[in-house]
Amino acid sequence: DAKTTQPPSMDCAEGRAANLPCNHSTISGNEYVYWYRQIHSQGPQYIIHGLKNNETNEMASLIITEDRKSSTLILPHATLRDTAVYYCIVRVDYNNDMRFGAGTRLTVKP
């Protein structure tokens, strides 16, 4: 699976959009981009995934660049409960072996 690069930490004001970047320059054509988050002491929680089109669900939006070498997770109106470590993972669709990196620690501040 392709390696990902994320900033180690980010801050965001409550109520503002949080934009979390991820670089995956060696992504292959059959690899999806997945985002998970982990709130302290809990198991990771699935957020969203995509292949090449932008995706949106009730939690977030995923913007993937046209060359697929990077993506951005957008939390439109961050709340204090969104404070967590956010992981960007790329993997093939048939492989449930997910390689987590260090992730981005997002802190939402009042």
Add this chain to the structure above:
Amino acid sequence: KAGVTQTPRYLIKTRGQQVTLSCSPISGHRSVSWYQQTPGQGLQFLFEYFSETQRNKGNFPGRFSGRQFSNSRSEMNVSTLELGDSALYLCASASGGGRAGEQYFGPGTRLTVT
């Protein structure tokens, strides 16, 4: 639907002992993956079981083993425990098969080896 459950939630063992952790996936899910999380190494993939067969394996020694039963419940065993095995052990279930899909994680079992 009930989520992924893991038992026990907390466990304390001494070096040299062995331990068995249990994971019950979401009903209908056939894939169960196990992960180890430590402050130093982060989240690391141990192995995945699908339909009672190990489908993928991470880079862990043979002391770490697992199995899956016909009802998709899975157990993970660690023999000859070492201090470095202290970690949060997470299992995740997925529908499996050949399609992309999300994994659902349980709350984890926190193992402390003394």
